[in-house]
Amino acid sequence: MKATLLGLWLMWLSAHACAATTLVINAALDRDVVAPLLDAFSHANPDIELIYHDGSTLEVERQLQAGTRQSADIVLSSAMPWQLAAVNANRAQALDIPEAAEWPAWAKWRDEVFGFTFEPIVIAYRLELAHAMRPPETHRDVLALLHAHRTLLRGRVTTYSPERSGVGYTLFQQDARYSPRFWDLVAALGAADVSLEATSRNMLEGLSAGRYWLGYNLLGSYALVWAREHPDIIVQVPSDYSLVLMRMAFVTRDAPHPEAARRFMAFLLGHAGQHVMAGQTPLFSVRPDVTGPYTAQRLRDQVGDHLYPIPIDASLLAFVDPLRRDAFMARWLRELKILDDGTTTQ
Amino acid sequence: MIVIEQSLRRRLLLWLAAVTLVFGVALLIEAYVSARRAADRTFDGLLDSASLTIGEAIQWQDGKPLVAMPSAALQILATPSQERVFYALFGANGETVTANAALPISDAMRRAAHAGPVYADITHDSVRLRIEGREIDSAGWETREPVQIWVAHTRGGREALIRALMERAALRFIVMALLAAALVWLAVRTSLAPLERIRQLLRARTPDDLRPLAVSVPLELKELVIALDQLLERQRASHDRLMRFIADASHQLKTPLAGLQSTSELALRSTDAADWHQALVEVNHGARRSARLAQQLLSLARLDHRHDEAFVVLDLVTLARARLIDWIGRAASQAHDLGFDGPNQPVMVRAIAWQLEEFLNNALDNALRYTPPDSAITVGVVTTAQQVTLFVEDDGAGVDEALLPRLAMPFERAGRQDTTGSGLGLAIAASVATHHNAELAITRAGVGGLRVALHFKRERLL
Numbered sequence: 001m002k003a004t005l006l007g008l009w010l011m012w013l014s015a016h017a018c019a020a021t022t023l024v025i026n027a028a029l030d031r032d033v034v035a036p037l038l039d040a041f042s043h044a045n046p047d048i049e050l051i052y053h054d055g056s057t058l059e060v061e062r063q064l065q066a067g068t069r070q071s072a073d074i075v076l077s078s079a080m081p082w083q084l085a086a087v088n089a090n091r092a093q094a095l096d097i098p099e100a101a102e103w104p105a106w107a108k109w110r111d112e113v114f115g116f117t118f119e120p121i122v123i124a125y126r127l128e129l130a131h132a133m134r135p136p137e138t139h140r141d142v143l144a145l146l147h148a149h150r151t152l153l154r155g156r157v158t159t160y161s162p163e164r165s166g167v168g169y170t171l172f173q174q175d176a177r178y179s180p181r182f183w184d185l186v187a188a189l190g191a192a193d194v195s196l197e198a199t200s201r202n203m204l205e206g207l208s209a210g211r212y213w214l215g216y217n218l219l220g221s222y223a224l225v226w227a228r229e230h231p232d233i234i235v236q237v238p239s240d241y242s243l244v245l246m247r248m249a250f251v252t253r254d255a256p257h258p259e260a261a262r263r264f265m266a267f268l269l270g271h272a273g274q275h276v277m278a279g280q281t282p283l284f285s286v287r288p289d290v291t292g293p294y295t296a297q298r299l300r301d302q303v304g305d306h307l308y309p310i311p312i313d314a315s316l317l318a319f320v321d322p323l324r325r326d327a328f329m330a331r332w333l334r335e336l337k338i339l340d341d342g343t344t345t346q
Numbered sequence: 347m348i349v350i351e352q353s354l355r356r357r358l359l360l361w362l363a364a365v366t367l368v369f370g371v372a373l374l375i376e377a378y379v380s381a382r383r384a385a386d387r388t389f390d391g392l393l394d395s396a397s398l399t400i401g402e403a404i405q406w407q408d409g410k411p412l413v414a415m416p417s418a419a420l421q422i423l424a425t426p427s428q429e430r431v432f433y434a435l436f437g438a439n440g441e442t443v444t445a446n447a448a449l450p451i452s453d454a455m456r457r458a459a460h461a462g463p464v465y466a467d468i469t470h471d472s473v474r475l476r477i478e479g480r481e482i483d484s485a486g487w488e489t490r491e492p493v494q495i496w497v498a499h500t501r502g503g504r505e506a507l508i509r510a511l512m513e514r515a516a517l518r519f520i521v522m523a524l525l526a527a528a529l530v531w532l533a534v535r536t537s538l539a540p541l542e543r544i545r546q547l548l549r550a551r552t553p554d555d556l557r558p559l560a561v562s563v564p565l566e567l568k569e570l571v572i573a574l575d576q577l578l579e580r581q582r583a584s585h586d587r588l589m590r591f592i593a594d595a596s597h598q599l600k601t602p603l604a605g606l607q608s609t610s611e612l613a614l615r616s617t618d619a620a621d622w623h624q625a626l627v628e629v630n631h632g633a634r635r636s637a638r639l640a641q642q643l644l645s646l647a648r649l650d651h652r653h654d655e656a657f658v659v660l661d662l663v664t665l666a667r668a669r670l671i672d673w674i675g676r677a678a679s680q681a682h683d684l685g686f687d688g689p690n691q692p693v694m695v696r697a698i699a700w701q702l703e704e705f706l707n708n709a710l711d712n713a714l715r716y717t718p719p720d721s722a723i724t725v726g727v728v729t730t731a732q733q734v735t736l737f738v739e740d741d742g743a744g745v746d747e748a749l750l751p752r753l754a755m756p757f758e759r760a761g762r763q764d765t766t767g768s769g770l771g772l773a774i775a776a777s778v779a780t781h782h783n784a785e786l787a788i789t790r791a792g793v794g795g796l797r798v799a800l801h802f803k804r805e806r807l808l
Contacts, residue, residue, distance in 0.1 A: 088430045089447065090471050110428045177417070314424030314431050315417035323444040324415045 020047040023260040026072040027054055028079060028166075029247060030201070033221070036280035041267050048260045073261040076249045078219075079166030080115075080310055081173075081319035083248040087113045088317060092250035097262055099269040107246060107286050109312050115246030116268055117277065118284040118296035120220035120307060121171055123236045124204065124227070129213045130234065138240040139175075139185065142216060146188035153192050156213040158203045161196035162332055167245060168198075171217045173319045173328060174243055174310055183335050189216070190336035207233050219245065221282040221294075237303045244309040247283070355534045362530050366523045377515035378508070385507040386476070389425065389499075390465055393478035396423035397463075397495045400433065401482040404493055411435070411443050411484070411493050419497075427503030432475065438491040447471075451496055455479060459494055467501075474501050540567055544574075556582040594757045595643055598769070599636065606632045642770040645704055646756075649777040660699055661692035662727050662736055669706040670725045679710075681719035688727035693734055695802050697782055702736070702800075705778045708771035709738035709798045717742030717795060737799035739791035753788050772798065 027034070031054050042050055053072070077083050086092065092112040100111055107115040123142065125135055133149055136142045146153060160168020175182045195212065197203045200219040204226045206212040215223075220237065227235045249268060251261045267273040271290060278285035278292030285295045292298075300307060310316070318324055399419035405412050413435060423431040434445035440456070450468055458464045459479035468477050477498035484493060540563045547561055558575040606629055613625030667686060674684050706725065713723045721742045728735040745753065752758050754776040757769035772788065775798060779786035784802045791797035 085446070088432075090430065090473060110430070313428070314420040317420045317431065317446065318415040318417040321413075321415035321444055321446065323413050327412060327414055 021257050021260045022049040022051055023074070023257050023264055024051045024072045025053065025074045025076060025264070027052060027076040029076055030054065033281055033283070037268075037273060037276050037283075040272065040276045041264060044267065044272065045260075045263060048263065071254065071256060072252055073255040073257050074249060074251055074264055076247060077166075078119075078245055078247045080170055080246065080248055080312065081316040082166055083113055083250065084109060084312065084314070084316040085320045087250055088314070091253055093253045093255070093258075095251060095262065095265055097266050097269075099266050103269055104286065104288075106309065107312060113248050113250040113312070114265070114269060115248050115309070115312050116274075116286060117221070117245075117247040118286050118299065118309070119245045119247070120237050120284075120299060120303070121243040121245060122218050122220040122223050123238060124207055124215040124218050124223050125234055125236070126207055126210070126213045127232045127234065135234065135236065136214075137236060138238055139179070140181075140240065142214070143181065143185045143188055145214070146185070146192050150188075150192060153214060155193045155195070156211070157189060157192045157216070158195045158197055158206055158212040158214070159189065159216040160200075160203075161198055162329065164196070164198040167219070168196075168217065169325075169328075170310065170316075170319060171243060171245070172332070175217075176328070178241060178308075183331070186332060186335040187338045191339035194336075204230075204233070217243075221284065225282045239303070239306065241306050241308050242303065244307050246286070246309060246312065248312065354538070355531065358530050358534055359527060362526060366526065370519055370523065373519055374512070374516065377512055381508045381511035381515070382504075384511065385504040386465075388507065389476065389504050390478065392422055392425055393465070393476065393497055393499070394463065396420070396433075397478055397480050397497045400435070400495050400497065401480070401484070401493075404435075404482060404484045406484065411437060411491075413444055415444065423497055423499050425499065425503050427506060429499035429502055430473075432470065432477075432498040434496045436494040436496070438493075443493065449475075449477065449496060449498060451477070451479065456494060459496075460492075468498070470498070475499065476501055476504065537564070540564055544571070548574075554585075556585065591756055595639075598639055598757055602632045602636045602639070606636075639770070642708075642774065646770060646774055646777060649701065649704075649774065649781065655698050657696040657698060659694050659696055660702075662695050662697075662702075662734065663688050663691075663693050665699065665702055666706065666725050666727055666736060669703055669710070673707075673710050678714055679723075682714055682717070683720065683722040684710075685722065685724050686726065687724050689729065693727055693729055695734060697802075701778045701781060705736070705775050705800060706738065708774050712771045712798070713738055713740040713742070713796070716740075721795070722793070732804055734802045734804070735799050736802075737797055739793065739797035739799075740795035741791065741793040742795040744790055744795045747790065750788050750790075754786060775800075 031038075031052060038050060038052065042048070075083070075086065087109060094111045095114075096111075100108070100114065103114055123136055129135060132152060133145060134141075136145050146157070160171060162169040162172050172182070172186075175185075195206070197206070200222040203212065203215045203218055204222060207215055208226075208230050218235075220235070223233075223235045227233045249265065251258070251265060255261045271287070274285040274287045274290045275292065277283045278290045278295045282294050284299060285292065287295075288297050396419045399416050399422060400413065403413050403416045403419070415433075420431055420433075423429070423433070432447040432449055434447070434449050434451065435443035436456070437443050447470065449470055455464055455466060456479070459481050463478060463480040465476070465478050468475050475498040477496060479494060479496040481492045481494050483490075540561070543561055544559065544563070544567075547559055556578045558578060559571055561571065563571055609625050609628045609632065613622050616622065616625075666688065670684060670686050673679050710723065710725070713721075717723070717740045721740050723738065723740045726735075726737050726739070728737070754772045756773040758772075772786075776786050778784075779800055782800070782802065784800045787797075787799045787801060789797045789799070
């Protein structure tokens, strides 16, 4: 007991020696991707000590609900429906800073939660695939390839697991909204013995290792950087429609350090933070007045106007409805196996 | 004395402010109630759409309702004002089919929803929500059971709409109040303009200009102008009377003075002491006449110019008797028979003693002068139910009936120039009557002569 008290006192002392306040961030975002952003913030605000918890999207949500984690000031996550559900459940507070007011209306909800990145969803394939067949440019091409080259591609296709990844689940739900042929694609993926991964990084590592030839629905932010370092991987932004995922941030309602949280959000949504994002991370800045290699504006210029950001509004709440999720997962599993009988007899 | 009260403009504006305040509060309350109703009607329609859209998505599978929660329903529910949205679906036995929050829905509300759509305001998680519940009959292959759909959202949009409507109502009201104030100010200004014209006209008048006012005024000021004109008319009449009186008085004084002058001149030319004596007698007589005339003019002026004397309660009988006794002792009445006719008990009236005495003096003096010797002169008091009368009458020759009304005018002697009277006695009596609000009656007496009477009205007595 005495030791604990002493320890607490020492911690308090050290905290006050170097930083006036702390800031707890719960994030579903690899630390090395956002490191430049966090470093820039710490550099600009030496009086704030950052405590950064990282986890997968569903893990963050689970811990948030269970309350097992130290109460956070800010929650960052790419699991858009769960972020919106948290805000809808009154777990966020409205942000009254100019950066929030100026933020584009399509990238925020109730001035409480903000989409601060702009990440296209892409197809990635190995060079070998391009040698063997005409590489896919659209969703239809992927379905056609899976039908035409089923034997060649068997076991060499990967995508997100909708069970283990909130991002994956969201993307598939959104795909299913856009075209009923999505379920044909799921059936074809199932027939090709698709490998379901929890993260884009795992998929990219599999592609580089040669285990996979074709990856569907990868986060463009990771894939584009990866492809630059690995020339045998080619990234294709689908030319029919390309979903755009936005990571969402909100300040918790009972944030222990509200002032620090406000300063972090001002940095994140302000010119400085978005500039770092556009230049030093592949997260793509949303702000139209920021320049750099990774901006939403530049991406639009490159791939045209078929970018479809997943809307940040109440419609996302439908994805987290347990009944709808169960129904979706049931159909997913059914469609994944629907062609099995045919393939085993082949 | 002029007492300045509050300005008319200020009084009207104060009234307007009070009325505006009362009506304003009532209007704003009414505006709030109707704004709230309008906002609820508008937004409740969205609740309807959302719950119906969810109802469309209900399907039955394996005896259980299966709902692929439609995104559109939630978007409708959220409205463009980005409300936070809540929903709960219950099966036939009250079990939760799916929900995104544990909404406080009472059993009574559920029973009511059985009959038709229910709308209510609830508080969930310390936030006020508007909720709607409706029951949908849906049929599956195995089951045929109703499902209750409850949808709710925050009131942000409604409150914003109410605020906007209220702001508009308040603005309209303020503009109206300001316009009303400006109108009142203008109206007061223009309606007071005729008064200003009258004021300037009166100011510009010379002291002796007493003609009626020539001015155009609104109907409401007609009475005031008429009253002013009447006042001016009375002023002019009294002014004229005064001028005539002065002319008459001068003329009356001139005659004895001219007599004095000629008598004394004749005496001065003579050397006979007897002539001197005769002249002195005449001078003495003329001087007495002049003195008496001056005395009467003085009492008439006194009567006309003292309006502030206090009335006292006095006994008419005692006063009349005292006067009579005084006159019986004088040399002038030795040739006449003076008597009193009245009750033995006192008769009390409110009056000014010296004025009544002056009345009796003049009436008696007149009677003595204008009647032959040995005439009977009676001073009397008569009381009836309506009035009390003080009178002096004689049994002399009397006056021609036609001349009676003119007797009360100054210097009127009913054609008799043979006496030494001044012609002011009955004018003084008339003035006394006016002061006492009594009626002066000059009539033929029952015994043949003149009767001069003061009728006091009964209600003035005490």
